[in-house]
Amino acid sequence: MFSSLFIVSILTALSSVAAKGPAAVNLRTAGNFAILAKTGVSTVPPSVITGSVAVSPISATGLTGFSLTVDPSGQSSTSIQVVGKLFAASYAAPTPSTLTTAISDMGTAFTDATGRANPNFSNLANGAIGGLTLAPGLYKWTSPVSIGSDVTISGGATDTWIFQVTGTLTVAAGKKMVLKGGALAKNIVWVTTGSVTVASGSHIEGVVLGKTAITLQTGATANSRLLSQTFVALQKATVTN
Ligand SMILES: *[C@@H]1O[C@H](CO)[C@@H](O)[C@H](O)[C@H]1NC(C)=O
Numbered sequence: 567m568f569s570s571l572f573i574v575s576i577l578t579a580l581s582s583v584a585a586k587g588p589a590a591v592n593l594r595t596a597g598n599f600a601i602l603a604k605t606g607v608s609t610v611p612p613s614v615i616t617g618s619v620a621v622s623p624i625s626a627t628g629l630t631g632f633s634l635t636v637d638p639s640g641q642s643s644t645s646i647q648v649v650g651k652l653f654a655a656s657y658a659a660p661t662p663s664t665l666t667t668a669i670s671d672m673g674t675a676f677t678d679a680t681g682r683a684n685p686n687f688s689n690l691a692n693g694a695i696g697g698l699t700l701a702p703g704l705y706k707w708t709s710p711v712s713i714g715s716d717v718t719i720s721g722g723a724t725d726t727w728i729f730q731v732t733g734t735l736t737v738a739a740g741k742k743m744v745l746k747g748g749a750l751a752k753n754i755v756w757v758t759t760g761s762v763t764v765a766s767g768s769h770i771e772g773v774v775l776g777k778t779a780i781t782l783q784t785g786a787t788a789n790s791r792l793l794s795q796t797f798v799a800l801q802k803a804t805v806t807n
Contacts (some may be wrong), residue, residue, distance in 0.1 A: 584722075584724075585722070585724035585725055585726070586701070586702035586703070586721060586722075586725045586726070587702030587703055587704070587721070587725045587726030587727055587728075587753070588682055588703070588704045588726055588727075588728050589726070590726055590753065591675050591678050591679045591728065591755050591757075591773070591775075592674075592675065592678070593671065593672075593675045593773065593791070593793075594671035594674065594675065595664070595667055595668045595671045596668050596669075596671040596672040596675055596791075596793055597671075597791065598618060598668065599617065599618045599619065599620050599668060599791065599793070600615055600616065600617025600618055600619060600650065600790075600791055600792070600805055600806075600807045601615060601617070601618075601619045601620070601791070601792045601793075601798050601805060602619075602620050602621075602668060602669070602672055602791075602792075602793045602794070603620075603621050603628075603780075603792075603793075603794040603795075603796065603797050603798045604621070604622065604623065604624065604669060604794070604795055604796060604797075605621070605624050605628060605796050605797045606621055606624055606628035606629070606630065606796075606797040606798075607619055607621055607628065607629055607630075607797065607798045607799075607800070608629075608630040608631050608797070608798075608799045608800065609630070609631035609632060609647055609799075609800040609801075609803075610631060610784075610800065610801040610802055611631055611633075611647055611802070612646075612647055612802060613631075613647045613800040613801075613802055613803045613804065613805070614647060614649070614803075614804045614805070614806075615647060615648045615649065615650065615800070615804075615805045615806075616649045616650065616805070616806045616807065617649070617650045617791075617805070617806070617807045618648075618650045618651050618652070618653065619648055619650065619651075619652045619653070620652070620653040620654065620665055620668065621653075621654050621655065621665075622653075622654065622655040622662070622665035622666060622668070622669050623655045623665075623666075623669070624654070624655060625654055625655055625656030626643070626654035626656050626657065627656075628654060628797075629643075629652055629654055632645035632647060632648065632652060633645060633646065634652060636657075637651075639658060640657055640658035641653075641657050641658045641659075641660070641661045642657060642661065643657075653665060672775070672793045672795070673795070675775055675793070676757060676775045676777065676793075676795065679728055679730065679755050679757035679775055680730060680757050680759070682704050682728055682730070684704070685703075685704045685705060685706035685730070686703035686704050686705065687703055687704075687705045687706070688705075688706050688707075688708075689706070689707050689708060689709065690705060690707070692709065693707045693709045693710055693711040693712060693731075694711075694712055694714060695711060695712075695713055695717050696712070696713050696714035696715035696716065696717055696738070696741065697715045697716070697717065698717055698718070699717075699718040699719075699720050699746070700717065700718065700719050700720065700727065701720060701721060702721040702722075702725035702726055702727055703727065704727075704728050704730070705727070705728065705729045705730065706730040707729075707730065707731050707732055707733075708732045709732060709733060710731065710732070710733035710734040710735070710736070710760065711729070711731045711733075711734075711735050711736070712735075712736045712737075712738070713735075713736065713737045713738060713741055713743070713768075714738045714741065715738075715741055716741055716742050716743075716744055717741075717742075717743055717744070718743075718744045718745075718746050719743060719744070719745050719746065719749050719754060719771060719772075720745075720746040720747045720749060721746075721747055721748075721749045722747055722748050722749070723748040723749070723750055723753075724753070725749060725753060726753045726754075727749075727753065727754045727755065727772070728755045728757065729754075729755065729756045729757065729772075730757055731756065731757065731758040731759065731760070732759050732760075733758070733759060733760040734758065734760035734761050734762070734763065735756060735758045735760070735761075735762045735763070735774075736762075736763045736765070737763070737764045737765055737768040737769075737770060737786075738765055738768065739765040739766045739767055739768060739783075740765075740766070740767040740768055741765075741768045741769075742768055742769035742770075743769060743770050743771040743772070744771075745771055751771045751772050751773070751789045751790060751807070752773070752807075754771060754772030754773065755772060755773045755775060756770075756772050756773070756774045756775070757775040758774070758775070758776050758777060758778075759777045759778075760777065760778060761776070761778045761779045761780070761781065762774055762776050762779070762780040762781065763781050763783070764780075764781065764782045764783060764786040764788065764803075765783050765786065766783045766784045766785055766786060767784070767785045767786065768783075768786050768787075769786070769787045769788070769789075770786075770787075770788045770789070770790055771788075771789045771790065772789075772790060773790060773791045773793065774788075774790055774791070774792050774793060774794075775793050776792070776793065776794040776795065776796075777795050777796075778794070778795065778796045779794060779796050779797050779798070779799065780792045780794045780797075780798045780799070781798075781799040781800075781801075782798075782799070782800050782801065782803035782805070783801050783803075784801045784802050784803075785801075785802055785803070786801075786803045786804075787803065787804040787805075787806075788803070788804070788805045788806070789806055789807070790805060790806075790807060791807050792805060
């Protein structure tokens with residue numbers, strides 16, 4: 567009696583009604599980049615980045631350790647460490663204006679994410695969240711957050727998380743964020759007023775909106791976008807979005 571399309575429509579409607587967590591943070595054009603930073607992106611080779619990398623307003627001198635080859639167009643460059651293109655404010659048009667917009671969009675997204683009110687969880691575990699399982703919602707800490715053992719982010723594919731951190735976010739060496747139940751990194755936002763340090767061999771999931779530096783130490787991996795208002799430093803790291 568019912569067409570399968572009809573049933574799929576009903577199920578889709580039900581699952582979207584059932585989605586838990588805050589409204590998504592709109593990254594606008596900042597979401598076109600795996601790594602976006604204002605003052606630089608450095609790598610200690612070999613890192614592996616899947617996606618585009620960009621710096622603005624700093625020039626291409628802000629891209630260090632990549633052994634860049636500038637494209638004939640002058641609009642972008644390539645590196646053996648990047649599956650994608652690299653861009654800088656000093657490249658040929660239209661790159662500078664594209665990047666100015668992306669940096670502005672990153673600022674808008676940061677302001678949106680930090681401005682969300684009425685958290686579901688305030689100062690959970692005083693910021694020491696290793697070992698916890700984190701359900702969808704808005705989380706706010708008025709302190710730094712540290713992850714000293716594996717943390718699980720559990721929810722469905724349409725559920726959302728925003729983690730507001732006042733100060734630094736630190737993941738200890740060899741520890742990881744684990745997704746469960748179909749949770750997707752694109753629906754997870756870490757917004758921090760301080761620096762983010764992902765120590766050696768550790769792993770993070772989600773979009774990072776950092777007011778300051780984001781550092782992935784030796785062998786760290788990220789299923790992420792790293793969007794920093796200062797710089798991103800990679801040490802033999804892997805970033806995939
Ligand atoms: C989170 O808080 C908001 C606003 O108070 C509320 O509408 C929502 O149901 C809460 N979500 C969860 C998962 O508790």
